[in-house]
Amino acid sequence: MPKTPSIAGIRAHYNLPTLFSATDKTFHRQRKRILSPAFSIKYVASLEPLIQSCVKSLIKKIDSLSNLSSKSLHSLNATSIQFNKDNIPSINLFQLIQFCTLDIIGETAFGGSFNMVEKECHPLPIKISEEMKRRVLCYTFPYFKMFFKKDPWCDEFVSNIIKNRIEQNSKTSERRTDILQILLNNHNPLKQSSPTTPVDISDGKTMSDFEIQDQMIEFLIGGSDSSAFTIIMAIILLLNHPEKLKNLRIELKSAFSNLQSIEDEDNLVLPTHETLKSLRYLNAIIDETLRLFPIALGGIMRQTTNDTIISNHLIPKDTIVTASIWKLHRSKQIWGQDVDEFIPERWFDLNPKIRNDAYYPFGSGSRLCVGINFALMEIRIILSALFINYDFVAKEDDDLQIVQFITPSLRSKKFEVKAIRLREGKNLNHA
Numbered sequence: 001m002p003k004t005p006s007i008a009g010i011r012a013h014y015n016l017p018t019l020f021s022a023t024d025k026t027f028h029r030q031r032k033r034i035l036s037p038a039f040s041i042k043y044v045a046s047l048e049p050l051i052q053s054c055v056k057s058l059i060k061k062i063d064s065l066s067n068l069s070s071k072s073l074h075s076l077n078a079t080s081i082q083f084n085k086d087n088i089p090s091i092n093l094f095q096l097i098q099f100c101t102l103d104i105i106g107e108t109a110f111g112g113s114f115n116m117v118e119k120e121c122h123p124l125p126i127k128i129s130e131e132m133k134r135r136v137l138c139y140t141f142p143y144f145k146m147f148f149k150k151d152p153w154c155d156e157f158v159s160n161i162i163k164n165r166i167e168q169n170s171k172t173s174e175r176r177t178d179i180l181q182i183l184l185n186n187h188n189p190l191k192q193s194s195p196t197t198p199v200d201i202s203d204g205k206t207m208s209d210f211e212i213q214d215q216m217i218e219f220l221i222g223g224s225d226s227s228a229f230t231i232i233m234a235i236i237l238l239l240n241h242p243e244k245l246k247n248l249r250i251e252l253k254s255a256f257s258n259l260q261s262i263e264d265e266d267n268l269v270l271p272t273h274e275t276l277k278s279l280r281y282l283n284a285i286i287d288e289t290l291r292l293f294p295i296a297l298g299g300i301m302r303q304t305t306n307d308t309i310i311s312n313h314l315i316p317k318d319t320i321v322t323a324s325i326w327k328l329h330r331s332k333q334i335w336g337q338d339v340d341e342f343i344p345e346r347w348f349d350l351n352p353k354i355r356n357d358a359y360y361p362f363g364s365g366s367r368l369c370v371g372i373n374f375a376l377m378e379i380r381i382i383l384s385a386l387f388i389n390y391d392f393v394a395k396e397d398d399d400l401q402i403v404q405f406i407t408p409s410l411r412s413k414k415f416e417v418k419a420i421r422l423r424e425g426k427n428l429n430h431a
């Protein structure tokens with residue numbers, strides 16, 4: 001079933017589809033074919049060093065924030081840390097993880113990290129969030145379009161990155177291994193499109209400058225917030241279930257028994273994805289987090305193309321339908337009476353039919369999330385790096401209310417913790 005035409009509300013122009021917002025089947029198939037190589041298991045594996053470099057910055061940042069005093073804070077632009085009246089620091093892990101997933105997209109798709117973890121400021125995420133709100137408002141209230149002025153900042157920022165890369169490519173035959181390069185491999189400089197001159201949707205096989213630009217913005221939105229939300233929810237669940245965290249530590253300890261072997265020159269322990277991808281408990285934690293807190297909480301709307309009968313109900317052609325992923329993932333009938341509880345162990349002997357038919361954190365079929373391999377790798381690396389290197393103690397009064405605009409998030413934008421360093425992994429023996 002195609003997506004509803006209302007998905008055009010998030011496009012740069014009503015007639016300018018991206019992979020996520022495409023409704024035309026042929027266009028979507030062609031576009032997916034040219035973009036999928038950027039997310040194949042093999043290609044994503046080649047991005048691991050870029051992801052690890054961002055995770056390393058995250059660990060270093062938590063180290064440096066943990067060693068700060070409230071006096072030294074004044075001289076720094078550090079928004080991820082607060083001190084209570086007894087001068088005890090608490091780190092906003094939610095913000096740091098969001099910065100880290102943005103840096104990862106910067107490094108893997110935009111040609112270089114945005115260094116948000118390090119500097120704690122970059123206009124891009126705010127500008128993008130404002131632009132998305134503008135697009136939705138223009139679509140919802142078309143008569144008031146002229147009041148919602150477009151800020152050219154995002155377009156200029158991304159188009160400069162593309163121009164620089166094209167120029168760099170013209171000077172050397174060496175190519176950077178990243179998502180931008182894959183998009184540029186399908187670049188058609190003769191194809192015209194912009195927010196005012198929309199693309200010819202019969203051609204999903206090549207991409208104009210503006211289509212590349214807009215697709216990169218889509219990867220930035222889809223690829224950072226969703227992973228960050230999943231990671232922070234997994235951390236919150238684990239800190240609330242110390243016995244499950246203990247099991248994770250035992251698994252990590254046995255998988256990386258020789259921590260020195262994966263320590264880098266800065267004494268940091270960065271677990272390798274080759275080992276992480278087959279850790280049973282870690283992967284069950286991720287599955288269970290995505291079951292309890294899927295990104296597309298209410299499902300994504302589709303439109304029927306024919307009269308259809310479902311459970312004796314006639315759904316006429318052109319009806320907008322949606323299936324609530326939240327309800328499906330929390331059905332007692334399917335998952336049992338303990339459906340609302342965090343039990344990673346349920347995945348060990350789960351009936352494969354339930355995984356196939358009642359678990360859709362990444363969607364399914366032709367519209368399956370293109371970033372699934374990328375996201376899983378990123379989540380495994382960040383979660384394990386954090387728990388191998390730190391113990392966290394959460395502040396008790398944090399507001400953990402979830403809100404959603406395109407992707408879900410914590411309303412407070414905060415999850416504050418005290419980070420206790422497990423030096424050289426030695427303390428892992430206490431698990």
Ligand code: HEM
Pocket residue numbers: 019020021032218219220222223224226227230294295296300360361362363364366367368369370371372374375
């Ligand atoms: C935990 C992380 C993630 C979750 C839970 C998630 C979830 C989803 C879901 C449910 C869909 C399907 C929506 C539909 O039914 O139409 C989707 C599609 C998509 N996702 Fe993700 N996503 C994640 C990470 C990523 C990443 C890292 C990227 C890119 C870097 C990405 C890019 C996309 C794109 C482009 C689509 C549209 C695919 C298509 O229509 O063919 N996502 N995602």
